[in-house]
Amino acid sequence: MSTHASHKKRTGLMDWLTTVDHKKIGILYLLSGGFFFLIGGLEAILMRIQLIKPENDFVSAEMFNQLLTMHGTTMIFLAAMPIIFAFMNAIVPLQIGARDVAFPYVNAVGFWLFFFGGVLLNMSWFLGGAPDAGWTAYAPLSTVSAGHGVDFYVLGLQIAGAGTLAGGINFLVTIINMRAPGMTFMRMPLFTWASFVTSGLILFAFPALTVGFFLLMFERVFGAHFFNADMGGNVLIWEHIFWIFGHPEVYILILPAFGIISEIVSTFSKKRLFGYSAMVFATVLIGFLGFMVWVHHMFTVGLGAVANSIFAVATMAIAIPTGVKIFNWIFTMWGGQIRFTAPMLFAVGFIPTFVMGGVTGVMLSVPAADYQYHDSYFVVAHFHYVIVGGLVLGLFAGLYYWYPRMFNRVLNDTLGKWNFWLFFIGFHLTFFPQHWLGLMGMPRRVFTYMSGQQLDTSNFVSTIGALLMGAGTIVLFINIIISASKKNIASADPWDGRTLEWAMPVPTPEYNFAQTPLVRGLDALYVEKTAGNGKMTPAEPVGEIHMPNGSILPFIMSVGMFISGFGFIYANWYAAGGGLGIVLITMFLRSVIDDHGYHIHKEEVEADIKGGRA
Amino acid sequence: MHADERLTDANFPDHPEKATLEGKNKFLGFWLFLGGETVLFATLFGTYLGLRNMHMDGPAGEEIFKLPMVFVATMLLLTSSLTSVYSVLAMKQNRVKAMQGWFIVTLILGLAFLGLEIYEFVEYVHEGHTFTSSAFGSAFYTLVGFHGGHVLFGCLWIATLLARNWNRGLTLVNAPKYYLFALYWHFVDVVWVFIFTVVYLMGKVG
Numbered sequence: 001m002s003t004h005a006s007h008k009k010r011t012g013l014m015d016w017l018t019t020v021d022h023k024k025i026g027i028l029y030l031l032s033g034g035f036f037f038l039i040g041g042l043e044a045i046l047m048r049i050q051l052i053k054p055e056n057d058f059v060s061a062e063m064f065n066q067l068l069t070m071h072g073t074t075m076i077f078l079a080a081m082p083i084i085f086a087f088m089n090a091i092v093p094l095q096i097g098a099r100d101v102a103f104p105y106v107n108a109v110g111f112w113l114f115f116f117g118g119v120l121l122n123m124s125w126f127l128g129g130a131p132d133a134g135w136t137a138y139a140p141l142s143t144v145s146a147g148h149g150v151d152f153y154v155l156g157l158q159i160a161g162a163g164t165l166a167g168g169i170n171f172l173v174t175i176i177n178m179r180a181p182g183m184t185f186m187r188m189p190l191f192t193w194a195s196f197v198t199s200g201l202i203l204f205a206f207p208a209l210t211v212g213f214f215l216l217m218f219e220r221v222f223g224a225h226f227f228n229a230d231m232g233g234n235v236l237i238w239e240h241i242f243w244i245f246g247h248p249e250v251y252i253l254i255l256p257a258f259g260i261i262s263e264i265v266s267t268f269s270k271k272r273l274f275g276y277s278a279m280v281f282a283t284v285l286i287g288f289l290g291f292m293v294w295v296h297h298m299f300t301v302g303l304g305a306v307a308n309s310i311f312a313v314a315t316m317a318i319a320i321p322t323g324v325k326i327f328n329w330i331f332t333m334w335g336g337q338i339r340f341t342a343p344m345l346f347a348v349g350f351i352p353t354f355v356m357g358g359v360t361g362v363m364l365s366v367p368a369a370d371y372q373y374h375d376s377y378f379v380v381a382h383f384h385y386v387i388v389g390g391l392v393l394g395l396f397a398g399l400y401y402w403y404p405r406m407f408n409r410v411l412n413d414t415l416g417k418w419n420f421w422l423f424f425i426g427f428h429l430t431f432f433p434q435h436w437l438g439l440m441g442m443p444r445r446v447f448t449y450m451s452g453q454q455l456d457t458s459n460f461v462s463t464i465g466a467l468l469m470g471a472g473t474i475v476l477f478i479n480i481i482i483s484a485s486k487k488n489i490a491s492a493d494p495w496d497g498r499t500l501e502w503a504m505p506v507p508t509p510e511y512n513f514a515q516t517p518l519v520r521g522l523d524a525l526y527v528e529k530t531a532g533n534g535k536m537t538p539a540e541p542v543g544e545i546h547m548p549n550g551s552i553l554p555f556i557m558s559v560g561m562f563i564s565g566f567g568f569i570y571a572n573w574y575a576a577g578g579g580l581g582i583v584l585i586t587m588f589l590r591s592v593i594d595d596h597g598y599h600i601h602k603e604e605v606e607a608d609i610k611g612g613r614a
Numbered sequence: 615m616h617a618d619e620r621l622t623d624a625n626f627p628d629h630p631e632k633a634t635l636e637g638k639n640k641f642l643g644f645w646l647f648l649g650g651e652t653v654l655f656a657t658l659f660g661t662y663l664g665l666r667n668m669h670m671d672g673p674a675g676e677e678i679f680k681l682p683m684v685f686v687a688t689m690l691l692l693t694s695s696l697t698s699v700y701s702v703l704a705m706k707q708n709r710v711k712a713m714q715g716w717f718i719v720t721l722i723l724g725l726a727f728l729g730l731e732i733y734e735f736v737e738y739v740h741e742g743h744t745f746t747s748s749a750f751g752s753a754f755y756t757l758v759g760f761h762g763g764h765v766l767f768g769c770l771w772i773a774t775l776l777a778r779n780w781n782r783g784l785t786l787v788n789a790p791k792y793y794l795f796a797l798y799w800h801f802v803d804v805v806w807v808f809i810f811t812v813v814y815l816m817g818k819v820g
Contacts, residue, residue: 102639102643103639103643165650169643169646169647169650170643172642172643172646173639173642173643173646176642177635177638177639177642178635178639203646203649203650203653204649204650204653205653206650207650207651207653207654207657208653208654208657210654211654211657211658211661212657214756215661215756218745218752218756219752222745222746223745223746224745224746224752224756225746225748225749225751225752226661226665226749226752226753226756228749231668231670231748231749232665232668232669232670232748232749232750233665233668233749233752234664234665234668234749237660237661237664237665240660241657241660241661244657584770588774591774591775591778592774592778594618594787596617596618596787
């Protein structure tokens with residue numbers, strides 16, 4: 001028997017601060033991502049109120065620049081990415097039949113780094129002004145921006161980005177090494193596939209951003225000259241580095257949404273996903289092509305006709321695998337027994353909305369035409385169609401779909417439909433008019449516009465739409481509060497699911513599967529249902545289960561990073577060095593303290609199985 | 615057998631670094647991490663290549679680079695990679711003392727390299743080539759400094775690892791750690807080969 005069975009159970013706050021359980025980390029990601037989503041949404045609504053009429057003075061131009069920068073930055077890095085990580089954490093280990101992720105401790109480090117990075121960035125609101133150079137922080141605007149706003153941007157995102165990179169590696173190793181017996185790559189659910197490709201993109205895209213942030217930080221804090229033309233620097237270096245990261249980033253965002261939609265469309269059509277292998281291939285191909293299209297953000301820079309043409313063709317090529325996906329979702333529904341639940345509504349609403357964003361994407365990929373669209377509201381409309389109409393609808397769908405698994409409660413379906421229709425109509429009302437605002441010449445990122453230029457009506461409609469989206473989001477929160485106040489526990493498999501995350505009771509046992517399941521085909525649970533078993537066949541006898549210990553070190557390490565971030569922002573070398581010292585000490589402690597985890601004894605597992613808890 | 619039990623010649627596995635799931639995970643995870651590190655250094659190299667002739671009023675690379683000293687540094691680091699190979703070979707044969715000895719040699723060579731690099735930087739600063747003197751200066755010190763930081767981190771890492779496990783022999787827990795350090799060290803060495811070529815050789819003649 002093990003000598004390391006001693007294990008003290010932590011409860012309450014200490015449990016959440018020290019947890020290394022992927023299910024709890026998933027919830028932490030969802031809560032903090034949801035919180036930042038609200039902040040980012042509030043920033044958007046403030047901007048839309050400013051733009052509701054010409055020459056409005058609701059906020060100042062300086063404030064508008066800060067709102068604009070923080071809206072984009074918050075939504076991408078602090079809302080969308082963490083909510084994606086929430087679902088990856090909560091669902092991927094279950095879908096592949098694993099007991100946890102490959103590196104539970106690193107998983108906790110990743111979360112706390114993201115959390116403190118996000119908090120650091122938002123502290124700027126209270127400390128002399130937020131960053132105001134746009135979410136892309138183009139040099140030299142970002143290098144000469146006064147105050148400490150851009151310093152908060154650089155340091156906050158640097159810390160959060162380190163956490164994301166750690167998460168990406170973690171999921172790659174988990175999916176490669178820890179699949180249950182029989183779970184071959186070509187039997188993995190599409191969400192797991194999407195998470196796999198997204199993690200690969202994170203691994204190869206984020207280090208470029210890391211370097212970009214270091215260069216910008218060195219320039220602002222230590223007086224380097226990478227982007228200072230007077231001293232031989234070159235501002236284009238920032239643009240290239242940013243978009244070499246930035247374009248894969250948009251596929252990092254959208255691929256998990258594709259995965260979620262694939263799961264939901266298949267489940268609620270009661271059909272196997274149409275063209276599974278084509279879907280997998282399309283996902284991988286999009287991930288691959290995502291790395292060779294970054295220059296389409298820079299068509300107007302003047303890299304020349306040859307460079308622009310090559311990147312234009314590569315960009316257009318991405319429409320092909322994406323189109324494959326769209327058709328496969330439609331063919332999955334074709335002839336299926338469709339149930340229009342709230343998650344399915346979001347999934348079905350996603351398809352035409354995303355196609356519209358894709359069409360404007362192909363329009364923008366033509367360099368000659370892009371000279372007209374560039375930096376206008378047409379671009380704003382395009383990327384909100386793919387990010388909000390694509391990713392956010394996908395995340396809403398995933399939230400309603402997996403809520404019973406994550407929180408053991410079902411969200412009210414009627415309120416879910418209200419959420420959908422308010423948000424969906426509000427979304428199109430907001431962003432559809434922005435297409436022609438852009439075509440009529442309204443530049444993006446302006447804090448106001450003149451009357452009498454025929455921009456008034458569309459801007460007014462757009463603002464009303466934004467308020468409707470806000471109302472839709474409020475309905476979601478009412479729904480969550482209602483479900484939390486009721487004590488009705490969800491059933492283990494509320495949607496008649498097809499994949500492994502529905503194959504264990506609620507609440508999910510801390511070790512996930514009492515016995516690792518044997519996977520006998522695509523849609524592993526549905527295979528057993530049609531074979532008349534109704535549950536998974538175990539691949540191993542009941543035995544001792546090894547579990548990792550919780551640890552407070554990830555939290556302390558991230559606090560150290562937070563302190564050092566402040567130190568660099570205010571050029572206080574004691575704080576900067578002290579914070580990094582805390583980080584090194586926690587790494588040292590982690591290295592020298594033996595931590596072999598603990599074991600759940602066979603008798604406990606057997607008792608759980610008898611009691612229906614596993 | 616427990617993962618933290620001292621391995622004997624009788625129960626020694628072929629690949630002690632990959633004999634447990636934790637070991638396999640670390641092995642794969644670290645290779646992937648090095649993939650990310652490759653992108654990191656590639657971005658730094660790209661930046662340097664874009665700015666290497668922008669020395670403004672300061673000295674150009676070909677005026678200040680001292681190839682004999684850099685060559686000695688290169689040889690120190692290449693040799694340290696070789697000694698870390700000897701360490702891993704010894705590890706695979708459960709020869710703990712030999713493994714520790716070769717890792718100590720690796721550590722000393724790494725520290726010597728760092729000493730030379732610091733001496734080199736001090737020299738350059740005296741000749742007017744500083745971090746803030748030009749875009750070339752910023753890019754040079756960032757690229758070479760990132761590599762130096764990696765060497766420093768590696769030295770701290772192997773020192774901690776050796777001290778903690780000095781009397782514990784080889785186990786299935788510490789074998790992957792030694793192996794991963796060796797992987798890291800080779801990677802840092804390969805990056806230096808590129809720095810020697812792209813920064814110093816091309817700086818002299820390119």
